[in-house]
Amino acid sequence: MNLHLYDSATRSLRAFVPLDAGKVGIYLCGATVQGSPHIGHVRAAVAFDVLVRWLRRCGQDVTMIRNVTDIDDKILAKSAEAGAPWWAWAYRFEQEFTAAYDALGVLRPSYEPRATGHIPEMIALVELLVARGHAYAGQSGNVYFDVRSLDSYGSLTRQALENMAPEDEAAAGAGGDKRDPRDFALWKAPRPGEPETASWPTPWGTARPGWHLECSAMARRYLGESFDIHAGGLDLRFPHHENEQAQSHAAGYGFARHWLHNAWVTTGGEKMSKSLGNSLQVAHLLGSVPSPVLRYALGTVHYRSTIEYTDTTAAEAAAVWQRLSGFVQRAAEQGEVDAAEIAALGPADLPEAFVAAMDDDLNVSVALAAIHEQVRLGNNALAEGDGAAVRSAQLQVRAMLDVLGLDPLAEPWRETVGGSGTGSGRERQALDALVQAALAERAEARAAKDFARADALRDRLTTAGIVVEDSPAGARWSLGGPS
Numbered sequence: 001m002n003l004h005l006y007d008s009a010t011r012s013l014r015a016f017v018p019l020d021a022g023k024v025g026i027y028l029c030g031a032t033v034q035g036s037p038h039i040g041h042v043r044a045a046v047a048f049d050v051l052v053r054w055l056r057r058c059g060q061d062v063t064m065i066r067n068v069t070d071i072d073d074k075i076l077a078k079s080a081e082a083g084a085p086w087w088a089w090a091y092r093f094e095q096e097f098t099a100a101y102d103a104l105g106v107l108r109p110s111y112e113p114r115a116t117g118h119i120p121e122m123i124a125l126v127e128l129l130v131a132r133g134h135a136y137a138g139q140s141g142n143v144y145f146d147v148r149s150l151d152s153y154g155s156l157t158r159q160a161l162e163n164m165a166p167e168d169e170a171a172a173g174a175g176g177d178k179r180d181p182r183d184f185a186l187w188k189a190p191r192p193g194e195p196e197t198a199s200w201p202t203p204w205g206t207a208r209p210g211w212h213l214e215c216s217a218m219a220r221r222y223l224g225e226s227f228d229i230h231a232g233g234l235d236l237r238f239p240h241h242e243n244e245q246a247q248s249h250a251a252g253y254g255f256a257r258h259w260l261h262n263a264w265v266t267t268g269g270e271k272m273s274k275s276l277g278n279s280l281q282v283a284h285l286l287g288s289v290p291s292p293v294l295r296y297a298l299g300t301v302h303y304r305s306t307i308e309y310t311d312t313t314a315a316e317a318a319a320v321w322q323r324l325s326g327f328v329q330r331a332a333e334q335g336e337v338d339a340a341e342i343a344a345l346g347p348a349d350l351p352e353a354f355v356a357a358m359d360d361d362l363n364v365s366v367a368l369a370a371i372h373e374q375v376r377l378g379n380n381a382l383a384e385g386d387g388a389a390v391r392s393a394q395l396q397v398r399a400m401l402d403v404l405g406l407d408p409l410a411e412p413w414r415e416t417v418g419g420s421g422t423g424s425g426r427e428r429q430a431l432d433a434l435v436q437a438a439l440a441e442r443a444e445a446r447a448a449k450d451f452a453r454a455d456a457l458r459d460r461l462t463t464a465g466i467v468v469e470d471s472p473a474g475a476r477w478s479l480g481g482p483s
Contacts, residue, residue, distance in 0.1 A: 008259040025223040029232035032069040033093040040272035047303035066109040100282040115214040134250035138177030141189030141207035185210040212243035226254030325408035331394035
């Protein structure tokens with residue numbers, strides 16, 4: 001494996017060498033399930049899904065951990081406003097995130113632990129930090145990390161302590177019990193009015209865990225004291241990842257050996273956030289944007305580059321997806337390549353340009369150029385009737401698209417190949433039956449040389465958003481979007 005990844009800690013491109021040969025441990029900061037997911041939330045899942053797929057294609061045994069933060073200030077506040085139990089509120093949106101990940105073809109993580117399921121591990125970690133002189137108790141229930149106790153504090157983001165702004169703990173009930181305003185909470189005393197179920201007994205009083213604490217505890221639980229990659233959004237570098245690293249290093253753990261951060265999704269030039277009122281919820285978008293198209297738009301821009309999402313973004317992604325899936329569909333009509341054969345292809349079996357691009361910090365834009373070249377060769381082979389070359393191109397294209405999570409004949413896209421990627425398999429079958437009936441009627445009209453009727457039938461389908469393509473094997477259809 002010749003993979004090089006940009007390490008946010010050293011700010012350099014580094015050769016990636018797993019801690020244990022042949023095995024890779026990845027921790028990805030998952031959702032704080034306070035509300036419905038928008039595309040800014042799910043970009044990290046899509047981006048690092050490509051990483052997992054490439055590592056596995058390179059023969060690595062990958063353990064991917066993606067946590068769920070199901071106890072948090074905002075969860076408590078929003079559930080209270082809605083008059084719902086906080087745990088029910090969190091579970092509702094956890095399910096929405098899962099549905100969004102599935103809709104976008106993101107592989108399920110190896111484990112997806114919840115913060116509330118790891119309270120004993122968090123208590124044990126804080127006890128260790130207190131014993132080592134890196135944490136102290138404040139008012140009953142509050143425990144803080146002493147940032148001055150760790151000389152390396154600030155090393156991840158390369159900040160001097162005197163230049164750091166303190167976290168705003170006022171909303172969490174922190175009073176004047178900190179030694180330094182930049183000390184951060186490991187445990188938080190409950191605020192007046194918060195439900196009793198949102199706190200746990202600890203050696204320092206009844207409290208709930210701080211945001212940063214959970215990830216350090218769960219990373220150690222599932223990946224050990226040292227692991228290969230910690231990933232997440234760029235906005236998490238400070239304070240969240242800085243504080244994760246600090247408390248883990250203070251406990252004596254090696255923690256993450258490589259840090260990866262994806263850039264934001266913007267709209268109108270501004271980072272997507274609920275406060276700006278410009279969130280584009282995944283469920284809403286999927287009502288008009290095909291799911292593989294949305295996956296393409298989010299997953300084929302370099303993970304460290306900002307995505308400016310607009311209607312044009314979706315339209316351009318739809319056009320490319322149509323070309324890619326269209327070729328795969330036409331090639332498969334001459335004989336579909338077996339999925340096991342696709343899975344067996346390693347880097348040595350793929351185009352050198354594609355492999356070099358993926359090994360260069362997951363350079364998906366250059367990798368796409370290699371895919372399009374194979375599609376061009378495959379289309380030429382189709383035109384020339386060269387069956388062996390068509391099969392070879394199908395194998396190469398589908399294996400490369402699989403790395404990007406976009407093989408049109410793999411789940412979850414198979415039921416909708418060449419189409420919109422929306423709707424259930426049963427809906428697709430029903431639509432296919434109706435369209436095939438119209439195509440059969442059109443074929444009869446053409447055979448009878450009633451071209452006016454044949455054109456009228458095709459126009460009717462076009463008006464409904466059905467694209468008809470004639471080929472030597474007969475007419476095929478796809479969803480091209482409403483006219």
